Every structure is written in C-alpha cells, then in structure tokens.
Amino acid sequence: MALLVPQRMGPPWREAIGLLQHPPEPSAQRHAFLLARPMGLAATRSASMYRVLSDRLVRTGASVMRFDYHGTGDSPGEEGDQSLADWSRDVEEAQSGLLHAASPHHTDWFGMGLGANLMLQAALRVPSPPRRLVLWEPIDDGPAHLQALLVAHRREMVMQLAQPWDDLIAQGLVREPRVPGVVLGFHIGAQLNNDLQNLPALTDWLPLAAQRGMDVTVCATESSLNRWSRDLPTSVHGRLQWVPLQTATHWMSSEAMGAAVVPPEIHRILEVLTR
Amino acid sequence: MSHTEETLVLGDSMHLVATCTTPDLPASQAGKSVPLVVLLTNSGVIPRFGPNRMNVHLARHFAQLGIPSVRFDLSGLGDSSRPADPQPMMAQWISDCRAVMDHAEQRHDCSRFLMIGFCSGAEVAHLLGLQDTRLCAALLWDMYAYPTLESTLRYRWLRVRQLGLAGVTRKVQGRLLTALGRAKPTVSAKSANPPAIPSHPPAKAELMQRLQALVDRGVSLHFSFAEGNPHWFNHERQFKAMFHNAPFLSHVSFRFLREADHLLTESHAQTAFLAMTDEWLKQRVLPGLRPDDQA
Numbered sequence: 001m002a003l004l005v006p007q008r009m010g011p012p013w014r015e016a017i018g019l020l021q022h023p024p025e026p027s028a029q030r031h032a033f034l035l036a037r038p039m040g041l042a043a044t045r046s047a048s049m050y051r052v053l054s055d056r057l058v059r060t061g062a063s064v065m066r067f068d069y070h071g072t073g074d075s076p077g078e079e080g081d082q083s084l085a086d087w088s089r090d091v092e093e094a095q096s097g098l099l100h101a102a103s104p105h106h107t108d109w110f111g112m113g114l115g116a117n118l119m120l121q122a123a124l125r126v127p128s129p130p131r132r133l134v135l136w137e138p139i140d141d142g143p144a145h146l147q148a149l150l151v152a153h154r155r156e157m158v159m160q161l162a163q164p165w166d167d168l169i170a171q172g173l174v175r176e177p178r179v180p181g182v183v184l185g186f187h188i189g190a191q192l193n194n195d196l197q198n199l200p201a202l203t204d205w206l207p208l209a210a211q212r213g214m215d216v217t218v219c220a221t222e223s224s225l226n227r228w229s230r231d232l233p234t235s236v237h238g239r240l241q242w243v244p245l246q247t248a249t250h251w252m253s254s255e256a257m258g259a260a261v262v263p264p265e266i267h268r269i270l271e272v273l274t275r
Numbered sequence: 276m277s278h279t280e281e282t283l284v285l286g287d288s289m290h291l292v293a294t295c296t297t298p299d300l301p302a303s304q305a306g307k308s309v310p311l312v313v314l315l316t317n318s319g320v321i322p323r324f325g326p327n328r329m330n331v332h333l334a335r336h337f338a339q340l341g342i343p344s345v346r347f348d349l350s351g352l353g354d355s356s357r358p359a360d361p362q363p364m365m366a367q368w369i370s371d372c373r374a375v376m377d378h379a380e381q382r383h384d385c386s387r388f389l390m391i392g393f394c395s396g397a398e399v400a401h402l403l404g405l406q407d408t409r410l411c412a413a414l415l416w417d418m419y420a421y422p423t424l425e426s427t428l429r430y431r432w433l434r435v436r437q438l439g440l441a442g443v444t445r446k447v448q449g450r451l452l453t454a455l456g457r458a459k460p461t462v463s464a465k466s467a468n469p470p471a472i473p474s475h476p477p478a479k480a481e482l483m484q485r486l487q488a489l490v491d492r493g494v495s496l497h498f499s500f501a502e503g504n505p506h507w508f509n510h511e512r513q514f515k516a517m518f519h520n521a522p523f524l525s526h527v528s529f530r531f532l533r534e535a536d537h538l539l540t541e542s543h544a545q546t547a548f549l550a551m552t553d554e555w556l557k558q559r560v561l562p563g564l565r566p567d568d569q570a
Binding site: 002003004005006008017019044045047048051055066068072073076079157160161163173175182184186187254 | 280282284288289290294320321322324327331353354356359433502503505506533534536537539540541543
C-alpha cells in the first residue's frame, strides 16, 4: 500500500493541510506530482477523483501531493477571508513541501478549474518551476464564472427543495445569492470577489509559462481551445499542447453527490500526466 | 477558547485520514477529563470536512465548549484508502469508526462518544451505536424516512402543483395507456435522479428494533430532517406518525429544520443546524452523562 503522510504547510498564521502519498517501494525515478483542487462545490465533487488520480500516479513510482488551500476543505482558516494571491502562495508552499519531503528530480503539476489558474500564477514565481503544467478546464472569464455560480446556486436550491425559485423566495426558505456572499455553500469574500471580477485572461499568462521553459497542456472544450490558440503568438505554440475534451464536467451541482464523481475523461488526465 | 488541529493517519493498514481538533484548555482546567469526544465523518462522497464544511464549523464550535472532536474519512472516501484486507463496505466503515474511537480514547482518556451523522453518515452512526457501547449520543440528519398517509398526500399535491393541470392530464393519460399495454412505462428525469438519500432503508420494524435497543442502552438520539426532501419527508408530524406508539419515541428528540436543505447550502441553514446541535448537546446530552463523567 502507498504511504500516506499528512503535511502542515505554510506560515503559522496561514497553514494549509496537505497529504503526501509515497509509493510503497522507493523509486529510482524520483518524480513527483502536485495536484491543486478547484474551489467550492467543485472541490467537494472532485475529491474522489483526486484520490483516484493520486493512487494511480503513485503506482507509476511517483510521490504525489494534494492539499486544501488555507480557509478551504480541511485546512484552518475561513473561506470568506481569502484571495487568489494568497491561494497562489499556498500552491508555492505545497510545492516547497513536496520538494522538501520527496526530493524529486522534477515535478509535474495538475490543476483543475480555479486551481489551474492558481497553479499557472504560482508556476511563474516558484524558484524550481514544474517541468510540465496540466491545466484542466481553467477559468477564462472571472465575471462569467461568478454569474454561472449564482445561476447554479438558484438551480441547486430549486432541485434540493423541489419548488420554483420564486416560491422559495416568497416563503423565505432561500435568499437571493449575491457576491460577495455565500454561493453554493461557499463563502466568496470581498477580496476574492474582486479578484475574480478582474481575473487575468489565460492568454496573458500562458506565454509567460512557455517563456519560463515549462510545457503546458491545456484541457478544455474545443471551442475554448480554439479561441485561446487563436489569441496566442505562434512563438509559444511549441510549448503548448491542447487536449480537447468531449464532455465538460458540470461541477456546479450536487445532483450526483451520493455517488462517486469521477469524470469519464479521467483516463485522458492520466494519459496526459504520465505521458 | 482556542484549539489545535492535527491531521493523522490511523487504522491497522494506516489507511484512514483523520483530523483531531483539541481545545486548548486554560491552565485552571488542565488535567480535567473531557465530557465526551465528537465523531464527524462523510456524508455520501463528501469528504471529512462535511457538507459545505459543516464538520469544520462543528469541530470549532465543540472546541469552544471544551469538547474535542475527530473528523475522518471512511475507507474509500475522501482521502482515506481502502485497507489491505477490506471487509464488506458497512462492516468496514464500522471498523473504521471503532479504530478512530480507539485512537481518540487514548488521546483524550475518554470513552464516551457522540457522533453526528449526515445522511449516509447517520446510517453508519446508528449501526455503530449497536456495536460499540462507547457511543452515548448520535445526531441523525436526514436518515431513513417512511411514507405516511399525510406525507403521501402532501407529495402528490406538490406534484400536482409542479405539473399543472395539463401535466397531470398527460400523466394520467400515460398511465392509462401503459395499463392498456399501448405504451412503455417511462421514467422521468426527476424520479430517475432524486436527491441523495441514505441507501437501502431497512424494514420499518427492523429500524424500530434498532432504535429501541439504542434507547434501552441509554443512547441519546436526536433526529432531524431538512425541508428539501418532499418526496420522502415533508412535514413536522411525519416523524411521530412514522413511529406511532413506539416506546422509544418519548426518549428521543426530533426537529424538522424547515430552513435547511439536505446539504445545508445557505448560511442561514448552517446557522440553524449549529444552533440545533448546540441546544441538543446542552439540554439532552451533557445533563444525561453521569455526574462523575462530567468535566
């Protein structure tokens, strides 16, 4: 069995909890993966997938670190006090913890949703950048993402309470969701709301990662990939790989909460990561 | 009161990931025993932090009251792996809980446990109580429900309101055609995908026996249901009607949390759940402990 080692990372005032998974037998490859989760309901729904990914990657002889950002999941802190800059620093701390604990020759990073955006930002700052960055359905438009969350919140409550939204409001069973505020059970604070409203375009960051010598794989729907590819200078295309997804996973609903949520594309994720 | 959190790996196969929250007791209370330890675990596939992080909020709240807690992932859920030699699922999960209790008992020198079970976690909690006498209290959220005449009529009325006259007519027509063998039965998206509820409810008589056994042993039980399950639990009186005349009924507490959905999505639902738990703990659980048990 793989060896599980909990890690506390970051300064005492901003700790985050990580879980490092080592292969049962030490490997000569000394390779490691860092996995960054998405946010809110997407993090809850993808939790099983992250465990499955870790298990499979450990079987290749690698060490794998997955973690909860400060103020999320099992980590200390409050959701409402967070910012993208702080979470991006949590990624850096996780990388530092991984390098310290596993001493790998190189690391590959995988991030999903907002976790992909955070990884991209962190990868531009860490002293030892990853060899490869795999970004799964990164968020391209912050304001549109916030709007989608508000819509998903209403839809979720209508599904959960089995009544039309207007009826629920009239009975005082729900309140109109707002940002900043609690949306889909996740507290989006003022700073995070501001950060998402002004989220830099993915196409601003991807060339910088390529210039740092990282290979970047972006997995998203074909239309998103076509748009990004069109907006990027051809000089960086050599470092970028586009993986079109047949099915975008709808993470903003608890509909399948009682069952394991592992997207059908997981074999593609593994294929990309272990290539 | 501040607290300290530590994440550990436990179990015979070192496969269970658990986070212990320990209150930092003031010097004046150092060495005093804690009244009980709280167990918090998964709800369906939701990791140990609970639905919308409710287990984290609960752990911090209990720590303020001087009560330690452990939130943990059962085998194959959240961060916990399956053990090397797994048992059938429910038996394994009960074993997992007992392994966590063994650890917490040593850590806090306390053999009294309270478990908060959300949905499938409630299924685990009541079965744990039947097998391990260290469990002295359990809060069971959205556990098994059984239809009554009133709940069935209310649900039918809700469906009529949802479908409208035209929808009801179509439905009746479809049923008639099916009955006459001229159409295949259809499954609506709604009924094919109902919100998650505890799996495989036992026969009502079986559950009543189990609950009676727990009450006879002195286990404090609190049942609560959310508004958001109109197809299976939809009004305040249903709980008493479901277990009509059961001797255990006068020994358990119940609350229909109308302001909450199953996953406690809205902040007012989380606040209401926390307040309900606090009230039950202070009014029913702590006073029920033997005087020499109390801190």
